[in-house]
Amino acid sequence: MQGADKGIAQELDGLGLHIGIVQARFNEDITNALAVACIRELEELGVHDIDHVLVPGALEVPIALQAMAERGEYDALVALGCIIRGETYHFELVANESGSGVSRISLDYNVPIANAILTTENLEQAVARQTEKGRDAARVAVEMAMLMEDLSVGLDELDDEELA
Template sequence: MQHANQGEAVNLDGSGLSVAIVQARFNADITGKLAEACLAELAALGVPAANIRHVTVPGALEVPVALQALADTEDFDALIALGCIIRGETYHFELVANESGAGVSRVSLDASLPVANAILTVENEAQAWARAEDKGRDAARVAVEMANLLNDLG
């Protein structure tokens, strides 16, 4: 795979990497599909099953603190955030979407560790189902690519 602007090859070899996944249980059917696709793609990219840690938390707001705890172990080359926030009739959607997204970004920057954010923020359940498999797979690819990039830069 090539970057459009630089022609630089992307390293998607996960064979030497350790990755942790934090999955929100709220909207569990959808986040389960995200996790299933993510785990399958990590395997396809060569990440050994023994090098994958998969934990669950109640919802998207709890994802960042679990990511932070995993980052603090210094055991992982990349982290993955999985969740699903479906718009409701109140401001709660914006609060959860904004705060979880900001928390995920902060963990990544504070720890200098790639965090692939696949917390879906959608209008309805149909949109979530339409995106779950692709976003789960994309999260695995982002995690592996960014872990390899940061290893090369470090």
């Protein structure tokens, strides 16, 4: 399997971060593997404050993310799910709506969300991606949480300079 090259990230340090994970149960073997890989990677990156909730399917992920985002306690969130194409339009509907919802929550609440809701043609593709995509979601969450903190501090410094 050939993945996208996202380049080399800065040194990732999750110490002190609070990360929330929303996992869809549909295609549970795959989503459980995503969750295990994600949580292990978060722990390896130093994240110890992890909240993990389960929802029925991918369409329910955004509302759970929204509830977590509204609390204002999380440095980043992670969406985990697996949508496998069937013979109906339902695949497109679930993939598009869940993806749109995840993006909207991130922008509306200014909280980074690593989207690891897999969309695959078949079970074999999902199995091939489950571990690496779970790990990747953890790295994205930590990297984006660190970036948002850096941007926040940078903006505060700019505001202080303007007041001087």
